[in-house]
Amino acid sequence: MRRRIALNVNGAATPVDTDPAMPLLWVLRDVLGLTGTKYGCGIAQCGACTVEVNGAPARSCVTPVGSVEGAAIRTIEVLRNDSTGAQLQDAWVTQDVAQCGYCQSGMLMEAVHLLRTEPNPSDERIDAAMAGHICRCGTYPRIRTAIRAAAAKR
DSSP states (O other): OOEEEEEEETTEEEEEEEOTTSBHHHIIIIISOOTTSOOSOSSSSSOTTEEEETTEEEETTSOBGGGGTTOEEEOGGGGGGSHHHHHHHHHHHHTTOOSSOTTHHHHHHHHHHHHHHOSSOOHHHHHHHHTTOOOTTOOHHHHHHHHHHHHHTO
16 A cells, blocks of 8 residues: 655655555665665665665665654765765775675665774674675675775774
8 A cells, every 4th residue: 555655865855655565675776766775685684775774774675664754764875975984985995895896885884884883993893793794796804994994084
């Protein structure tokens, strides 16, 4: 059953007419055209679909859009406007983190949250925070190095 759902996406009031059970991922990609958030597994195991909901990472593939009505949702599309996000994106490029790049938007969203909550995380803490993200290219050491580099610039 479709209904109007009031969303706040990337700082803008964004009402959508959809089924409240539809996953947030599909609303972002198919309804709003924000395709930076990726579909990976559909069961919240790979992390490619990670977005921020009220300041915390959330797996959008299993988050019903009706459950985030009124919440502040941020996607990869606005990360460059965030100082921590920009530092991480620069570090990602400098460290040649991305190969295929498919998992990177979710990883960056998680890394932003990590640096906001722990400005200078240890390698163990970085590994723990990023453990729920699968990178098929295996660039985990470069991801850790990039997060450390961004933390050092804060």
